Amino acid sequence: xxxxxxxxxxxxxxxxxxxxxxxxxxxxxxxxxxxxxxxxxxxxxxxxxxxxxxxxxxxxxxxxxxxxxxxxxxxxxxxxxxxxxxxxxxxxxxxxxxxxxxxxxxxxxxxxxxxxxxxxxxxxxxxxxxxxxxxxxxxxxxxxxxxxxxxxxxxxxxxxxxxxxxxxxxxxxxxxxxxxxxxxxxxxxxxxxxxxxxxxxxxxxxxxxxxxxxxxxxxxxxxxxxxxxxxxxxxxxxxxxxxxxxxxxxxxxxxxxxxxxxxxxxxxxxxxxxxxxxxxxxxxxxxxxxxxxxxxxxxxxxxxxxxxxxxxxxxxxxxxxxxxxxxxxxxxxxxxxxxxxxxxxxxxxxxxxxxxxxxxxxxxxxxxxxxxxxxxxxxxxxxxxxxxxxxxxxxxxxxxxxxxxxxxxxxxxxxxxxxxxxxxxxxxxxxxxxxxxxxxxxxxxxxxxxxxxxxxxxxxxxxxxxxxxxxxxxxxxxxxxxxxxxxxxxxxxxxxxxxxxxxxxxxxxxxxxxxxxxxxxxxxxxxxxxxxxxxxxxxxxxxxxxxxxxxxxxxxxxxxxxxxxxxxxxxxxxxxxxxxxxxxxxxxxxxxxxxxxxxxxxxxxxxxxxxxxxxxxxxxxxxxxxxxxxxxxxxxxxxxxxxxxxxxxxxxxxxxxxxxxxxxxxxxxxxxxxxxxxxxxxxxxxxxxxxxxxxxxxxxxxxxxxxxxxxxxxxxxxxxxxxxxxxxxxxxxxxxxxxxxxxxxxxxxxxxxxxxxxxxxxxxxxxxxxxxxxxxxxxxxxxxxxxxxxxxxxxxxxxxxxxxxxxxxxxxxxxxxxxxxxxxxxxxxxxxxxxxxxxxxxxxxxxxxxxxxxxxxxxxxxxxxxxx
Amino acid sequence: xxxxxxxxxxxxxxxxxxxxxxxxxxxxxxxxxxxxxxxxxxxxxxxxxxxxxxxxxxxxxxxxxxxxxxxxxxxxxxxxxxxxxxxxxxxxxxxxxxxxxxxxxxxxxx
Numbered sequence: 001x002x003x004x005x006x007x008x009x010x011x012x013x014x015x016x017x018x019x020x021x022x023x024x025x026x027x028x029x030x031x032x033x034x035x036x037x038x039x040x041x042x043x044x045x046x047x048x049x050x051x052x053x054x055x056x057x058x059x060x061x062x063x064x065x066x067x068x069x070x071x072x073x074x075x076x077x078x079x080x081x082x083x084x085x086x087x088x089x090x091x092x093x094x095x096x097x098x099x100x101x102x103x104x105x106x107x108x109x110x111x112x113x114x115x116x117x118x119x120x121x122x123x124x125x126x127x128x129x130x131x132x133x134x135x136x137x138x139x140x141x142x143x144x145x146x147x148x149x150x151x152x153x154x155x156x157x158x159x160x161x162x163x164x165x166x167x168x169x170x171x172x173x174x175x176x177x178x179x180x181x182x183x184x185x186x187x188x189x190x191x192x193x194x195x196x197x198x199x200x201x202x203x204x205x206x207x208x209x210x211x212x213x214x215x216x217x218x219x220x221x222x223x224x225x226x227x228x229x230x231x232x233x234x235x236x237x238x239x240x241x242x243x244x245x246x247x248x249x250x251x252x253x254x255x256x257x258x259x260x261x262x263x264x265x266x267x268x269x270x271x272x273x274x275x276x277x278x279x280x281x282x283x284x285x286x287x288x289x290x291x292x293x294x295x296x297x298x299x300x301x302x303x304x305x306x307x308x309x310x311x312x313x314x315x316x317x318x319x320x321x322x323x324x325x326x327x328x329x330x331x332x333x334x335x336x337x338x339x340x341x342x343x344x345x346x347x348x349x350x351x352x353x354x355x356x357x358x359x360x361x362x363x364x365x366x367x368x369x370x371x372x373x374x375x376x377x378x379x380x381x382x383x384x385x386x387x388x389x390x391x392x393x394x395x396x397x398x399x400x401x402x403x404x405x406x407x408x409x410x411x412x413x414x415x416x417x418x419x420x421x422x423x424x425x426x427x428x429x430x431x432x433x434x435x436x437x438x439x440x441x442x443x444x445x446x447x448x449x450x451x452x453x454x455x456x457x458x459x460x461x462x463x464x465x466x467x468x469x470x471x472x473x474x475x476x477x478x479x480x481x482x483x484x485x486x487x488x489x490x491x492x493x494x495x496x497x498x499x500x501x502x503x504x505x506x507x508x509x510x511x512x513x514x515x516x517x518x519x520x521x522x523x524x525x526x527x528x529x530x531x532x533x534x535x536x537x538x539x540x541x542x543x544x545x546x547x548x549x550x551x552x553x554x555x556x557x558x559x560x561x562x563x564x565x566x567x568x569x570x571x572x573x574x575x576x577x578x579x580x581x582x583x584x585x586x587x588x589x590x591x592x593x594x595x596x597x598x599x600x601x602x603x604x605x606x607x608x609x610x611x612x613x614x615x616x617x618x619x620x621x622x623x624x625x626x627x628x629x630x631x632x633x634x635x636x637x638x639x640x641x642x643x644x645x646x647x648x649x650x651x652x653x654x655x656x657x658x659x660x661x662x663x664x665x666x667x668x669x670x671x672x673x674x675x676x677x678x679x680x681x682x683x684x685x686x687x688x689x690x691x692x693x694x695x696x697x698x699x700x701x702x703x704x705x706x707x708x709x710x711x712x713x714x715x716x717x718x719x720x721x722x723x724x725x726x727x728x729x730x731x732x733x734x735x736x737x738x739x740x741x742x743x744x745x746x747x748x749x750x751x752x753x754x755x756x757x758x759x760x761x762x763x764x765x766x767x768x769x770x771x772x773x774x775x776x777x778x779x780x781x782x783x784x785x786x787x788x789x790x791x792x793x794x795x796x797x798x799x800x801x802x803x804x805x806x807x808x809x810x811x812x813x814x815x816x817x818x819x820x821x822x823x824x825x826x827x828x829x830x831x832x833x834x835x836x837x838x839x840x841x842x843x844x845x846x847x848x849x850x851x852x853x854x855x856x857x858x859x860x861x862x863x864x865x866x867x868x
Numbered sequence: 869x870x871x872x873x874x875x876x877x878x879x880x881x882x883x884x885x886x887x888x889x890x891x892x893x894x895x896x897x898x899x900x901x902x903x904x905x906x907x908x909x910x911x912x913x914x915x916x917x918x919x920x921x922x923x924x925x926x927x928x929x930x931x932x933x934x935x936x937x938x939x940x941x942x943x944x945x946x947x948x949x950x951x952x953x954x955x956x957x958x959x960x961x962x963x964x965x966x967x968x969x970x971x972x973x974x975x976x977x978x
Contacts, residue, residue: 031936060914
């Protein structure tokens with residue numbers, strides 16, 4: 001018969017829910033209906049309807065059985081609370097341990113989830129790509145990876161490839177002074193963008209029409225918060241703002257503030273073409289790169305196949321234009337939008353991106369925390385089997401079956417995990433503001449308003465309860481009544497070994513976290529103290545925003561220098577710690593294969609002196625050599641080496657704008673970017689009129705006065721601009737923000753894991769002391785000293801802590817070694833760090849164990865021996 | 869005495885009416901015939917299971933093998949407790965309807 005092919009899974013489910021006879025009845029009826037269906041509708045439909053019918057039959061039965069289970073569980077829950085009350089200290093320890101572990105897990109998961117969510121909210125996220133540019137070197141090692149591309153790229157891509165639905169370009173204009181009537185605001189970032197932006201990205205408009213808003217060349221679009229900043233609650237549409245030296249812009253749209261999990265956040269947008277008119281630059285120049293290009297791929301388009309066509313595409317467009325020489329080959333590639341935040345680390349990123357390595361590391365730490373917390377529970381619960389064993393024995397004698405006992409212990413664990421979850425939710429709510437400050441994010445946590453999160457929390461609670469309660473429930477319920485009632489238990493080698501393993505696992509994790517924290521600290525210390533090749537202290541940085549400042553720079557410099565507290569003043573296009581613009585090293589008559597990528601900076605006569613950059617060959621720029629004015633270069637040692645120049649002094653170079661000049665000196669290598677990157681070839685060219693930064697070296701003992709003087713000079717020349725300054729060492733430190741943050745998080749993790757591990761150890765030590773009360777009493781009667789007893793008890797645990805060190809070291813070594821590879825220049829891993837971590841863990845463990853062991857050792861034997 | 873849910877009451881009644889011939893398929897068909905509605909199996913068997921657990925209904929397997937899969941068919945009968953319940957329900961239902969003029973002619977029965 002066809003029915004001989006019963007589906008075992010389904011029947012299995014049925015047998016779980018009802019007894020055999022009811023199952024038979026149901027199966028018979030279902031088979032009957034199926035055979036009716038078969039003769040009417042054919043076997044395929046019959047089978048389908050059979051499956052559906054099975055499901056709708058089982059569901060109500062399932063609901064019934066759940067309701068019943070809940071009714072039965074009430075008693076277990078009552079028992080659980082009674083037990084908590086009876087063993088207050090133990091329960092409290094357990095609760096705190098679980099709650100701390102859960103809180104750490106929740107906080108880290110929130111952070112990790114948030115980092116993963118970057119840019120995924122765009123409706124088309126899966127089809128949006130950023131086009132980025134690599135420039136490989138002709139004869140030198142290492143290519144330059146940049147996030148910016150030429151302006152004509154986006155339109156050309158749309159024209160050339162049918163699979164590109166749309167493309168847009170951004171230029172980020174830093175520090176723009178925007179005026180509304182008499183009020184001035186300095187906008188940190190103004191985006192110049194194409195109208196297509198709103199086809200590609202999901203940026204909902206509150207006012208205005210996204211399709212037409214950017215069509216008008218004098219349009220300006222604001223985010224909601226910016227509109228409120230300028231116009232309060234008045235209607236912003238049609239109002240006028242002025243920027244870029246008096247040009248008028250009409251507000252054409254207001255869009256919803258972009259969420260924080262975006263790799264770029266726009267607040268003020270002007271038309272792309274308009275901006276190019278302001279800077280008198282052409283949007284058809286393939287040689288200058290400062291636009292970000294995003295494209296929207298057709299549904300079903302294949303990005304890999306598309307990427308392969310880009311080489312030929314570039315040959316077609318780029319080689320025809322004048323400014324691109326060389327074997328320094330340029331290639332384009334695509335970055336999926338949602339991967340940019342975690343995986344892209346190029347020159348000129350729009351914001352400091354995170355690193356997926358940290359995210360993976362944090363994810364594993366979060367899971368480990370959950371495990372540690374569960375392990376703690378198991379540990380304490382099994383250690384307690386001595387006490388609960390008697391209860392189990394009695395229960396069994398009066399007829400409890402094992403299943404009932406298992407259910408009882410599981411209920412206890414579930415009640416505990418529910419309480420712990422409540423406590424941890426409170427901890428998270430309290431700690432979130434501080435945590436947000438630490439990681440510089442705005443995470444939110446509101447389970448009451450977020451049903452999904454609520455369900456997740458319930459799921460975690462259930463997992464923790466079942467997982468941590470499972471082993472103890474099985475172990476304790478298996479105790480034999482005769483044995484436990486006679487008082488023989490807990491000494492089983494298996495239970496002891498397991499508990500010791502758990503201690504080892506916990507302390508291993510703690511030690512790993514400690515090692516990572518220490519190594520990260522060392523590395524940050526190393527970064528801070530490393531001789532990077534330039535001075536960092538007592539330098540005030542001003543950003544030159546106003547044209548008036550640029551025009552009057554000589555007067556400003558003279559005015560500043562005339563004050564005694566100011567040592568010197570220099571201007572430069574970029575600051576020495578972050579020279580991120582590059583070109584190709586060319587000289588008259590250079591062959592393509594001789595050329596190589598080179599970073600550049602434009603500076604004035606005083607730059608090298610002010611920053612204490614050493615000249616190892618030749619001389620610095622000097623006013624005594626009038627020829628310097630027409631074109632003079634300083635190159636670094638790496639450039640000399642890369643170019644293979646035997647005598648660099650006097651060689652000619654061509655600046656990217658076409659200016660030719662002689663190399664007058666060679667600079668000692670300094671770190672022109674952060675210590676993550678190796679030192680690359682660099683030239684600096686004398687060009688006192690082109691600068692964005694003014695660096696002012698001051699005397700440290702008169703900082704407030706000096707700042708006042710600088711302010712008065714600057715406001716004289718650019719009255720509209722708010723006076724802002726930073727210290728160069730702060731600018732320098734900003735490059736290591738991600739690491740600083742990571743270090744802070746790991747410090748927190750180490751602290752929490754120490755707390756959780758200690759709680760566990762404390763519980764174990766107190767139980768061990770309790771179990772051995774009689775033994776200790778006898779030993780003391782026989783003449784053991786307090787110290788000996790203490791050593792006996794402490795040794796038991798501390799040897800496992802030492803073993804954890806041995807296990808943790810290799811793992812910690814691998815992780816930290818890998819992390820340090822992020823830096824081209826890093827500390828060497830020293831044994832000291834590892835020893836110190838173990839020592840810290842050991843000391844803490846010792847303290848934890850001591851309190852209990854000392855108590856046990858000092859107890860009077862008379863009390864312990866008569867405790868029955 | 870407690871009431872049963874309407875479907876439980878209907879099931880008890882159907883089993884009583886079927887006498888010796890009450891098993892899964894006939895019970896469902898009886899309910900469908902009496903109520904005039906197609907019933908999902910789940911709506912029948914979950915309440916039937918409850919009735920059995922609460923001791924209103926007893927089950928016993930047939931002597932010979934059944935039609936589907938060769939397993940013996942399971943027959944259901946009312947326990948004394950079930951009969952008592954059904955009698956109680958009959959009393960209440962009759963009392964509720966006593967003296968109510970027929971509504972069927974005016975509002976339709978189905």
